[in-house]
Amino acid sequence: MPKLLIRNGRVMDPASGYDAVADVLIKSGLIVRIGPNLHATGAVAFDASGLVVAPGFLDLHTHLREPGFEHAETIESGTRAAAAGGFTAVCAMPNTNPVNDDAALTRYILEQAERFAVTQVFPVGAITENSEGERLAAIGSMKAAGAVAVSDDGRPVMNARLMRRAMEFARAFDLPVIEHCEDLNLSAGGDMHEGETSARLGLRGIPSAAEDVMVARDLLLAESTGARLHIAHVSSARSLAMIAQAKARGLPVTCEVTPHHLALCDADLAGYDSHRKMKPPLRSSADREALSEGIAAGVVDAIATDHAPHPGSEKMQEFEKCPFGVIGLETALAVALRVLVHSGRISLMRLIELFTTGPARVLGLNRGRLEPGAAADLTLFDPELVWTYDVNRSLSKSKNSPFDGWTFRGAAVATVVKGRIVWRRSAERG
Amino acid sequence: MPRGLLGIEELERAEIEAILERAKAFQPGHNQPFAKLDTLRGRLIVNLFFEASTRTRTSFEIAAKRLGADAVSITAAGSSLAKGESLVDTLNTLAAMRPDAIVIRHAASGAPHFLARHLPIPIINAGDGTHEHPTQALLDARTILDHRPTLEGLRVAIIGDIAHSRVARSNIFLLSKFQADIVLCGPAPLAPPELASIAPGVRITYDMREAIREADVIMMLRVQLERQQEAAFPAGEYFQFYGLRLEHLELARPDAIVMHPGPINRGREISSEVADSQRSVILNQVENGVAVRMAVLERILGSSCRSSSSATVA
Secondary structure, eight states: OOOEEEEEEEEEETTTTEEEEEEEEEETTEEEEEETTOOOTTOEEEEOTTOEEEEOEEEEEEOOOTTTOTTTOOHHHHHHHHHHTTEEEEEEOSOSSSOSOSHHHHHHHHHHHHHHOSSEEEEEEOSBGGGOSSSBOOHHHHHHHTOOEEEOTTSOOOOHHHHHHHHHHHHHTTOOEEEOOOOHHHHTTOOEESSHHHHHHTOOEEOHHHHHHHHHHHHHHHHHHOOOEEEOSOOOHHHHHHHHHHHHTTOOEEEEEOHHHHHOOGGGGTTOOGGGOOSSOOOOHHHHHHHHHHHHTTOOOEEOOOBOOOOHHHHSSOGGGSOSOBOOTTTHHHHHIIIIITTTSSOHHHHHHHHTHHHHHHHTOSOSOOOTTSBOOEEEEEEEEEEEOOGGGOSSSOOOOTTTTOEEEEEEEEEEETTEEEEEOOGGGO | OOSSBOOSTTSOHHHHHHHHHHHHHTSTTTSSSOOOOOTTTTOEEEEEESSOOSHHHHHHHHHHHHTTOEEEEEESTTSTTTTTOOHHHHHHHHHHHOOSEEEEEESSTTHHHHHHHHOSSOEEEEEETTTBOHHHHHHHHHHHHTTSSOOTTOEEEEESOOTTOHHHHHHHHHHHHTTOEEEEESOGGGSOGGGGGSSTTEEEESOHHHHHTTOSEEEEOOOOGGGOSSOSSOTTOHHHHHOBOHHHHTTSOTTOEEEOOSOOOBTTTBOHHHHTSTTBOHHHHHHHHHHHHHHHHHHHHSSSOGGGGGOOOO
16 A cells, blocks of 8 residues: 655644644554655655544444345445545444344444445444343443444333343443433324424424433433443433533543534424434424533533435335434534534534544544554545535435535545545535 | 415415405305306316315315316225325326326325425315314304404414314414414313414413303314324313313303314213304304315416426426
């Protein structure tokens, strides 16, 4: 593999605080040197003038749909979409068919990723067998096979006693437990956030309490077991406040927020657009604002996409029949820049942290840094580039995005994984 | 009127007034015996009923025929709809038939909006899930105006299962545009507090006597057991606390009228004595159904060009 010299970019590294125009020299998949005016004979040069050169972005919450739902997404198509969004690594959620609930499945996903993925793939194992909430899955073997966390995402463990056991077990293996917090009895039948808009539209509501009671339960269980708990896609202000309190008490609790919950709210469902239907649902504008404030205040550890592909036919139905979920890998950075950075809420450095060291810390992975010797996973983006998202040109196999047609300022330009440029924005993408 | 009629919420007050005024000309008595008009001759109106309906479907059919249009009714039972055809396939089939308007009744809130988004044909909502039933609210308003000079400032009590009622929502949106004083009343789980904020001038009480006191109009709603996921109130207590009986009428204004969109459940939400009393205008509502739907169809199709007939799915 030839040497790669990324020249004249604004190199920003949240871990060290480094922020300067510099070159990055890469050799054999590793960062060799960072500094101004580097020379390297025989290196392929990449002109990064005007671009930010950041550590590779890591998405904590991706549904790659393989195995089992390859009509919606595959490890290949999903990671291509990830690379087009600037991600160099994604966590693959376990709700595939079969569910990733034992070491053989975990190994299968890693083998498929080795052959077809353009980014790194970190499998997340299930908490319970088949995510049925009945018996603990083979958590220890999955960890040994390469799982970085456990989660019954989308099918939360309703049995508190079982969740306690899972936390005890995961703690012993030093695995974070990622919880999709939803009390299934409170949310049953609901299609959107319960509030004025659901009352107006005649759609059945999912109350904030469905999320809040589960967050409360899991924080208490995390406290009593000492487990590392990561709350996925926080959508309610109340839940975020409880997480902030738990963190203030010193509990090893982390959380993520999705771009769509930062940019949209329940009122945006007035046209019954199924591309705005997901779980947890878009909540009130007050909740949406609280999430941005939580990011500014440092309560939120990561921005994660909850990229959930569904083929067009599944979203072309009556609203109540449409499945939950939206895609988000290609728009995450642009939405986050718009809501958080261009609005003046947080610095660019803090934003990069939310995509790099933040999620790496959640998983306890040593990555997301720019330093000699580190793996050369880099995200190059232009924070000023004006472009319009056309979902029909998405690299994802599914087109269920709420941001189709939106014009953004800021986009990924090139994605480097293990020293190789795996994706570059072409001129016609704008 | 823009294409179609999806709901009352987005209608201008002037638009509503124009429809109500026009409907008067189509009421029985003003045009007797009813001469068939040819306003909509050659137009094809498809009535697509995914849910059972007697009143609404027949009155849409009669309205279309009296205006000279061709009306075809497709009901779920016995059609490909019952065979599991998806809404999007039905939609494509319909587009191929090239109707001038589609009247749709569907159990899912927002189903007419889905059709409207994908078909460049006027869509008329004949009731979508628990969302809206705009022509019902228009005929209710016409009925009130047959007994009152104006809707302005009327005190209206809407009683029953508000949460699951599209009739209630459309009436709330309509009456609110005329600054009516609207009181919603029902068992707490069926009258959630958010409903008070969907339009100005709405409040909620759980005490039926308070709701009826000084009311000009009492609208009773059907208890929609089929839409409830679980028992939202203790079985057997409904009529005791939220059923309309003769003694309640004494609390209302002396000339108060009692309405019900039908079909009524005698002894559940309304006693037989009240349903059959002089105060009841339930049959006037049915009569006005045809008149109001004629006014709506005429407004949507009467003056428009036929460009929509070459429509295909976007």
